[in-house]
Amino acid sequence: MAGADRKAEIRKRAAEVFAEQGYDAASIRDVARAAGLSLAGLYYYYQGKDAILFEIQHEAFRTLLEQHAEALAGVKEPQQKLRRVIDAHLAFFAGNIAEMKVMARESEQLTGKFAEKVGEQRRRYVRLVRGILDEIATHHPLRDVPVPVAVFLLFGMMNWLYTWYDPERDGSPERLANAVHRIFLHGLLGGGRAPE
Amino acid sequence: MAGADRKAEIRKRAAEVFAEQGYDAASIRDVARAAGLSLAGLYYYYQGKDAILFEIQHEAFRTLLEQHAEALAGVKEPQQKLRRVIDAHLAFFAGNIAEMKVMARESEQLTGKFAEKVGEQRRRYVRLVRGILDEIATHHPLRDVPVPVAVFLLFGMMNWLYTWYDPERDGSPERLANAVHRIFLHGLLGGGRAPE
Amino acid sequence: MAGADRKAEIRKRAAEVFAEQGYDAASIRDVARAAGLSLAGLYYYYQGKDAILFEIQHEAFRTLLEQHAEALAGVKEPQQKLRRVIDAHLAFFAGNIAEMKVMARESEQLTGKFAEKVGEQRRRYVRLVRGILDEIATHHPLRDVPVPVAVFLLFGMMNWLYTWYDPERDGSPERLANAVHRIFLHGLLGGGRAPE
Amino acid sequence: MAGADRKAEIRKRAAEVFAEQGYDAASIRDVARAAGLSLAGLYYYYQGKDAILFEIQHEAFRTLLEQHAEALAGVKEPQQKLRRVIDAHLAFFAGNIAEMKVMARESEQLTGKFAEKVGEQRRRYVRLVRGILDEIATHHPLRDVPVPVAVFLLFGMMNWLYTWYDPERDGSPERLANAVHRIFLHGLLGGGRAPE
DNA sequence: AATGAATGAGTATTCATTCAT
DNA sequence: GATGAATGAATACTCATTCAT
Numbered sequence: 001m002a003g004a005d006r007k008a009e010i011r012k013r014a015a016e017v018f019a020e021q022g023y024d025a026a027s028i029r030d031v032a033r034a035a036g037l038s039l040a041g042l043y044y045y046y047q048g049k050d051a052i053l054f055e056i057q058h059e060a061f062r063t064l065l066e067q068h069a070e071a072l073a074g075v076k077e078p079q080q081k082l083r084r085v086i087d088a089h090l091a092f093f094a095g096n097i098a099e100m101k102v103m104a105r106e107s108e109q110l111t112g113k114f115a116e117k118v119g120e121q122r123r124r125y126v127r128l129v130r131g132i133l134d135e136i137a138t139h140h141p142l143r144d145v146p147v148p149v150a151v152f153l154l155f156g157m158m159n160w161l162y163t164w165y166d167p168e169r170d171g172s173p174e175r176l177a178n179a180v181h182r183i184f185l186h187g188l189l190g191g192g193r194a195p196e
Numbered sequence: 197m198a199g200a201d202r203k204a205e206i207r208k209r210a211a212e213v214f215a216e217q218g219y220d221a222a223s224i225r226d227v228a229r230a231a232g233l234s235l236a237g238l239y240y241y242y243q244g245k246d247a248i249l250f251e252i253q254h255e256a257f258r259t260l261l262e263q264h265a266e267a268l269a270g271v272k273e274p275q276q277k278l279r280r281v282i283d284a285h286l287a288f289f290a291g292n293i294a295e296m297k298v299m300a301r302e303s304e305q306l307t308g309k310f311a312e313k314v315g316e317q318r319r320r321y322v323r324l325v326r327g328i329l330d331e332i333a334t335h336h337p338l339r340d341v342p343v344p345v346a347v348f349l350l351f352g353m354m355n356w357l358y359t360w361y362d363p364e365r366d367g368s369p370e371r372l373a374n375a376v377h378r379i380f381l382h383g384l385l386g387g388g389r390a391p392e
Numbered sequence: 393m394a395g396a397d398r399k400a401e402i403r404k405r406a407a408e409v410f411a412e413q414g415y416d417a418a419s420i421r422d423v424a425r426a427a428g429l430s431l432a433g434l435y436y437y438y439q440g441k442d443a444i445l446f447e448i449q450h451e452a453f454r455t456l457l458e459q460h461a462e463a464l465a466g467v468k469e470p471q472q473k474l475r476r477v478i479d480a481h482l483a484f485f486a487g488n489i490a491e492m493k494v495m496a497r498e499s500e501q502l503t504g505k506f507a508e509k510v511g512e513q514r515r516r517y518v519r520l521v522r523g524i525l526d527e528i529a530t531h532h533p534l535r536d537v538p539v540p541v542a543v544f545l546l547f548g549m550m551n552w553l554y555t556w557y558d559p560e561r562d563g564s565p566e567r568l569a570n571a572v573h574r575i576f577l578h579g580l581l582g583g584g585r586a587p588e
Numbered sequence: 589m590a591g592a593d594r595k596a597e598i599r600k601r602a603a604e605v606f607a608e609q610g611y612d613a614a615s616i617r618d619v620a621r622a623a624g625l626s627l628a629g630l631y632y633y634y635q636g637k638d639a640i641l642f643e644i645q646h647e648a649f650r651t652l653l654e655q656h657a658e659a660l661a662g663v664k665e666p667q668q669k670l671r672r673v674i675d676a677h678l679a680f681f682a683g684n685i686a687e688m689k690v691m692a693r694e695s696e697q698l699t700g701k702f703a704e705k706v707g708e709q710r711r712r713y714v715r716l717v718r719g720i721l722d723e724i725a726t727h728h729p730l731r732d733v734p735v736p737v738a739v740f741l742l743f744g745m746m747n748w749l750y751t752w753y754d755p756e757r758d759g760s761p762e763r764l765a766n767a768v769h770r771i772f773l774h775g776l777l778g779g780g781r782a783p784e
Numbered sequence: 785a786a787t788g789a790a791t792g793a794g795t796a797t798t799c800a801t802t803c804a805t
Numbered sequence: 806g807a808t809g810a811a812t813g814a815a816t817a818c819t820c821a822t823t824c825a826t
Contacts, residue, residue, distance in 0.1 A: 003809085022304070024220030028796060040798080041811050049796065105301065107359070108218070145375040149366055153379060156356025157349045163303070164348045171345070179341040183349060187383025199785090224821060236823080237786045245821065395788085414696070416612030420817060432819080433790050441817065497693065499751070500610070537767040541759070544752045545745045545771060552744025555695070562737055571733040575741060579775025591806095616800060628802080629807045637800065 094173035257317035274331035290369035486565035666723035682761035
């Protein structure tokens, strides 16, 4: 298990480096240095730069999906579900800022098998949220916004965080989740005329 | 003026290349090829790779700010203003998809003078939107969402487009603008309780 | 044409480097240095190490096949043809010692398209010699040695040169050709019993 | 003695790897894997890559020289001796194809002490064959071919095998030995005029 | 206005080898 | 006997950029 721990630590440091410099601009030397390893030492753990990026994204999605499963356990009401999902998403992002940046910005860097696997997770995650919106939509008409579009607008609000969010200045993830949930849900379901 | 035209065309092609491959991954050779120029020929027009990226972003912001000025001319009502701004933003993005990707994804690549100038435009643009929200907020309380946060959530909905938007599948920019405007405004201002 | 000349010179120097150190052991830096170019400068002319090896082999076979065509022009008698072919082969090898070494020793290094093209030339060359032996065999029985085997034994005598031949010590290519021709032809066709 | 057995097996596997990929291109990792050992485990048996190559060549020459001694025991007639030597050489090569390839192709890779020792064996082996040819030459004039050259032409016929010989297609080593012996001896000693 | 030729600095990756256990 | 973990040095190759023409 020591090996797995070491890999987790390398992943953490690599995510920080990728978050700060960008995946392409970051050199594998920077990653090695940040991990406290020699260049060649790093390759003992990871077969290449893309394998590291893959595992960062794969692990992040794994955790995210896992936490969603927990967050939804026992919840029946669809609006409650949505709230929980937003909470979990933002809590994860706020707690893993480097990983969030990497997920949001470097999602097109993977290729081949790596891209396939992460793409699959991503689609699964999107379907999960879409499912909840579909449930909500059966109770309340969505007023001119197709569900698939609504899903991506929601993700937009949340994922764009990586460009601006500063916990000190912008409040806790919970408050943020509150704002996102309120805007999104009232926005989608609210009264027909613009409020005055 | 022929030179300016040529530069504009190079910028267009460069934006396409940067959009497809990413700024870092794209080589200046790719740009030259796409522009139908030799490598050295390209340097006659642009002093370097970053100068091209700079002008893509700078021109895009210039156009965006210009169009906002037009869009807001004579409009008094703050909610109307917001609608116009969202319209203009999405119309520009939908009409300049490559540039949009580059703006959204490569905003941290510039440094020095280039970064300063574009940063200034960006802040000016943000301030413009924030001003409108402030106006709105003086008429209606914003229910738990600080204006600065609201601004970035709005930009999130719009800028995240580059990861998913397909005009064929997701409808015209106008419809999209409608959805964004509706969600955002009703969301911010809508009734105190979750709608049922 | 200047570019072609430059490439020819690079090829020559590269052949010397590959001959001395072996293709694998030679670094592309060594080749660049020998060619009087910077590392990157070399890549302006050749797309990679294997492209250089390919052109060395390809050009050598081209010349070899060309010279054989000349050498055989107007010759009718098969034994005469064989003599001419051996002469041409050894003359080429003695005059291009570095290329010879590279041809003999590095024939399995190429892959893909490169391997195909050179392999085709090689087979064409072998067929040419085999054709001559077939002609000879129709006049004289070959005494227990199948033509294909005979061909490779002949090539063995000639190609192994790269491991030992020193013009100063071992005589001119013509004398060598004489020896090879004599041994091979008398050996193949000579009397039934071992001479005493 | 178990250690010696293990070393012999490693040598065998290493010879196969070197034969297939070439000494330079083969990595010591490949050798370890082929030998069923970890990388570090291999170093318990051999002090380095070159030590393995050395022992492959050294053992091969040792066996070759030993078998020649046996083959020549009690033989008086020089032409008989030559036949025995060719037989033994080809039998060994056909029975140790990987080693043969390595001997023929990688003879210049060793350096220092290793190169000296194997070089000494090689020279001893060459002298042995040269001695036999000298004996033959005292009975029969060699017609224009100096003995040293003749020796290398003979080795050429035999050592080039590694590039083409396929037992299925080209017949048994004995038949091959017959062909080589016949060509070489009749070629060297046969009648003054070209046979018609 | 445009280019062919060239380069210094940098990239990801691989290799033979070592050493504590 | 054997190995997991680690490394310094090297490799092929690419890049943004320049300059004489």
